[in-house]
Amino acid sequence: MAKLALVLLLFTLFMAMPLLQSTFGESSKEVASITNTSPTLFGAVFIFDDPLTEGPEGTSRLVGRAQGLYGSADQQELGLLVAVNFVFTTGKFNASSLTILGRNVALNPPAEMPIIGGTGVFRFARGFVMAKRHFLNVASGNGVLNYNVFVIHY
Numbered sequence: 001m002a003k004l005a006l007v008l009l010l011f012t013l014f015m016a017m018p019l020l021q022s023t024f025g026e027s028s029k030e031v032a033s034i035t036n037t038s039p040t041l042f043g044a045v046f047i048f049d050d051p052l053t054e055g056p057e058g059t060s061r062l063v064g065r066a067q068g069l070y071g072s073a074d075q076q077e078l079g080l081l082v083a084v085n086f087v088f089t090t091g092k093f094n095a096s097s098l099t100i101l102g103r104n105v106a107l108n109p110p111a112e113m114p115i116i117g118g119t120g121v122f123r124f125a126r127g128f129v130m131a132k133r134h135f136l137n138v139a140s141g142n143g144v145l146n147y148n149v150f151v152i153h154y
């Protein structure tokens with residue numbers, strides 16, 4: 001009978017941050033009707049597909065893509081519903097993925113968010129990430145997020 005190996009992985013990844021100045025204006029149709037009058041942009045949704053790298057520099061090794069969405073889901077403070085797939089495209093995790101689903105209170109880092117599963121080598125994965133801002137250029141909306149990833153899988 002095959003023995004199942006329990007592996008605890010701990011690694012750090014960096015994700016280029018999506019443009020925060022996405023198009024949610026009077027003309028956009030994908031936002032809730034309250035969004036334009038809400039101080040927390042309640043109802044706004046941002047979809048992203050960003051490079052996932054080992055380090056924070058643009059020249060750092062690319063390990064995959066971070067794809068997902070932020071939805072503004074809190075009417076009292078800037079609280080985001082975050083759903084992200086880390087899609088690995090190289091190395092021993094190539095073609096495997098991790099799925100994060102949680103809440104990020106943007107003004108109160110670091111954000112702890114659960115890893116709710118994965119595919120490939122990450123089947124049955126459980127864990128959490130600690131996400132914090134590494135760099136943000138408010139003017140351009142570009143930035144880098146730092147993810148510390150703690151994941152258990154078989």
Ligand SMILES: *[C@@H]1O[C@H](CO)[C@@H](O)[C@H](O)[C@H]1NC(C)=O
Pocket residue numbers: 089090091094095
């Ligand atoms: C990753 O996996 C895909 C699909 O299996 C394969 O086509 C590709 O060559 C692999 N890339 C690397 C860098 O191993």
